[in-house]
Amino acid sequence: MQSYSARRSGAAQWLPCLALLVTWALVHSSLVLFRDLPVFESGLVGPDSYMRMLRVLELYQGWDWFDGTIDRANAPYGDTLHWTRPFDLLIMLVALPVSFAMDFERALFFAAMLVSPLLQLATGFALAWAMRPLIRPEVWFLPAVALFLQPGALVYSILGRADHHSLLLLVFVITAGFTLRALHNPLDARPAVLGGATAGFGIWLSVEFLLPLAVCLAALGAPWLFGERERAAQSKWFSLALSLVLLAALFAERPFAELLEPSYDRVSCVQFLVAACILVFWRTAETYENRSLRGTGPLGRLLLGLFGVAATALLINSAYPLFFAGPMAGVDPRIVPIWLDRVLEMRAVVPQDRESIGTFIFYFGSGLLVLPFFAKILLQERHSGRFWTLAFVAFACLILWAVAVRHIRFSAYAEAAFIMAFAVVFDRFLLWSHAIHDDLRRGLLRGGVITILLLGPLTVGGTLRADDVGPSGTAEATDASGQALAACNVQEVARFLEEDPRWAGSQQTILTFLDIGPELLYRTRHAVIATPYHRNGDGIYDSYRILSGSDAAGARSLMQARRIDLVLLCQGPAEESFFVADGGESSLYRRLSRGEAPGWLSEVALPNPLERQARLYALVR
Numbered sequence: 001m002q003s004y005s006a007r008r009s010g011a012a013q014w015l016p017c018l019a020l021l022v023t024w025a026l027v028h029s030s031l032v033l034f035r036d037l038p039v040f041e042s043g044l045v046g047p048d049s050y051m052r053m054l055r056v057l058e059l060y061q062g063w064d065w066f067d068g069t070i071d072r073a074n075a076p077y078g079d080t081l082h083w084t085r086p087f088d089l090l091i092m093l094v095a096l097p098v099s100f101a102m103d104f105e106r107a108l109f110f111a112a113m114l115v116s117p118l119l120q121l122a123t124g125f126a127l128a129w130a131m132r133p134l135i136r137p138e139v140w141f142l143p144a145v146a147l148f149l150q151p152g153a154l155v156y157s158i159l160g161r162a163d164h165h166s167l168l169l170l171v172f173v174i175t176a177g178f179t180l181r182a183l184h185n186p187l188d189a190r191p192a193v194l195g196g197a198t199a200g201f202g203i204w205l206s207v208e209f210l211l212p213l214a215v216c217l218a219a220l221g222a223p224w225l226f227g228e229r230e231r232a233a234q235s236k237w238f239s240l241a242l243s244l245v246l247l248a249a250l251f252a253e254r255p256f257a258e259l260l261e262p263s264y265d266r267v268s269c270v271q272f273l274v275a276a277c278i279l280v281f282w283r284t285a286e287t288y289e290n291r292s293l294r295g296t297g298p299l300g301r302l303l304l305g306l307f308g309v310a311a312t313a314l315l316i317n318s319a320y321p322l323f324f325a326g327p328m329a330g331v332d333p334r335i336v337p338i339w340l341d342r343v344l345e346m347r348a349v350v351p352q353d354r355e356s357i358g359t360f361i362f363y364f365g366s367g368l369l370v371l372p373f374f375a376k377i378l379l380q381e382r383h384s385g386r387f388w389t390l391a392f393v394a395f396a397c398l399i400l401w402a403v404a405v406r407h408i409r410f411s412a413y414a415e416a417a418f419i420m421a422f423a424v425v426f427d428r429f430l431l432w433s434h435a436i437h438d439d440l441r442r443g444l445l446r447g448g449v450i451t452i453l454l455l456g457p458l459t460v461g462g463t464l465r466a467d468d469v470g471p472s473g474t475a476e477a478t479d480a481s482g483q484a485l486a487a488c489n490v491q492e493v494a495r496f497l498e499e500d501p502r503w504a505g506s507q508q509t510i511l512t513f514l515d516i517g518p519e520l521l522y523r524t525r526h527a528v529i530a531t532p533y534h535r536n537g538d539g540i541y542d543s544y545r546i547l548s549g550s551d552a553a554g555a556r557s558l559m560q561a562r563r564i565d566l567v568l569l570c571q572g573p574a575e576e577s578f579f580v581a582d583g584g585e586s587s588l589y590r591r592l593s594r595g596e597a598p599g600w601l602s603e604v605a606l607p608n609p610l611e612r613q614a615r616l617y618a619l620v621r
Helices: 004-034 047-062 086-098 104-130 141-148 165-184 190-205 207-225 231-253 269-289 298-319 321-325 354-380 387-406 408-433 439-464 490-499 517-523 537-548 552-561 573-579 588-593
Strands: 509-511 566-569 601-604 615-619
Touching: 004 104, 004 141, 047 086, 047 104, 047 517, 086 104, 086 165, 086 190, 104 141, 104 165, 104 408, 141 408, 165 190, 165 207, 165 387, 165 408, 190 207, 190 231, 207 231, 207 269, 207 298, 207 387, 207 408, 231 269, 269 298, 298 321, 354 387, 354 408, 354 439, 387 408, 408 439, 490 517, 509 537, 537 552, 537 573, 537 588, 566 588, 573 588, 588 615
Parallel strands: 509 566
Antiparallel strands: 566 615, 601 615
16 A cells, blocks of 8 residues: 555645646736637737647648738738748647547637637746756746746637647746756766757747847856866757757758758758858867867957857858848848838837836836845856856846847746746745744745735736736736727628628738738638738738829729729727828828728628628629
8 A cells, every 4th residue: 555655745745736736827827817718709919929820721621831921911922921831830730639520620710719728828838847957846936837928928828719839938948947957967868869959849830949049158158168168068069959950940940952052030041051150160169179178268268258259240141141141131121111110010119208227127127126135146156056057047037038028929938047047046045934934024034025026026027017918918818909809709701701792702802900801811702911920021011002192093003903892990999090100191091991992992791790890892893
């Protein structure tokens, strides 16, 4: 028979896992109940989710692996997305068990709704594993729970949002865990290999993972620079695994004829060249270290490092000069001021007024409270064997927060780094508070500190922010301006367009707001012009030119060139702010919203209640 102590030990291990699962379920059920998520109306969250589902369905129906073109976007020319296949396959994998109870296409929809929350749960457990080199095993629970409350991470993980950023955060936490283990033991190459492979998979998912990769490489390189000669071999193995995974990604994402075609917004030979240069450098550094038994001095390492960075930069600049302009290097400059600069994910979080101060506190306040305590611990451990693992966390906090302040889309990485710092501080705080013998005082102190660090900034920041922005940014699907898509019911519009006999039998080309485009593509057979993706510059700019200008003749000519059949106005505030610009009150959009259509546009009667939400016009041929 199993002893009582063994059963108690097993329960002690499983209870925190069960508590974490319950907390995760409460967070997401609360969002559904109190933040008006559209799950009960069979809706996904955000245009990216609908476009992802359309992409997955087209892969399932045709299995044309290398074809990332959405033919019905940017009509009549089509638009090629910059996304890669791993997240598509993950949705299919999640759909497999569900498909035993329903048809596979319906199962794909449920998988799209569930995949991001499931990834968040996996990230919580991965964080507990990642932090083992730094904290005691019994204190993993609260940091994992804290991750569920971080707004930048939560916004990508809500029910109904099929977004690969939730997978990217999981990959980052796993990569950080392997990096911490590699830093813990310079003679162990295995965590370095696994960390490099995981980082390569992250770049395969999205080239934005180059930023976390740079943090890991710098953390592994710093001990070498300060005298740990074994780190050169360790970084070599990291870079080798990174290069091999990126090489595999090239063959997986591109047909052989396009293997050497450069791309800056998705994995290509450009990123592989960067990884290969890093590998060559660390192999050279390893040889340099082995030239004598005593190794090299700090000055020699510094000069070699500077030479390696300069040589790599010159080589990449000569081969692919746009690499240093970032993933958006190829974006059509015409759409930058009218759309890209207004995308919520690309906005800076710089305290300027009441709302921006609130946003800054909301996203970064907890980290700023923890940072001084973590800095003190780092200083205390400067001569210990744990210094470089703690330095990695500090470096990740500083670099990722600096980038997230400029582009809020990176806030999830910064929050994950903050949670790692919080875990260390929390562990030390628990050890210190053991000296308080009064249970009540100790409990009140612990509860107060946890509340201040984790919930205080959320409460203060949420109070200061504008009323139309939800506390986590997860209230509704947001558009290019960061405003809620609360105008017309796109699902009902799509049903009308599919069922009305006037155009149910043939594909129509629809001119509408870019954030409505993906849902129309998913729910109907029809085509659209604009979609909220940077490669569709022509579609975004042409839709803007047609509806924002006051030149009716020019608009008609462009509509005929685009073979537009219908014009749909959803009449939301974000849509109005996008189109009512140059032309002001005389713009075609404003005239159509008032019902003042030119003679070559005929208004289509919509059923109740759509007639109070939207306007639909048909082009008179």
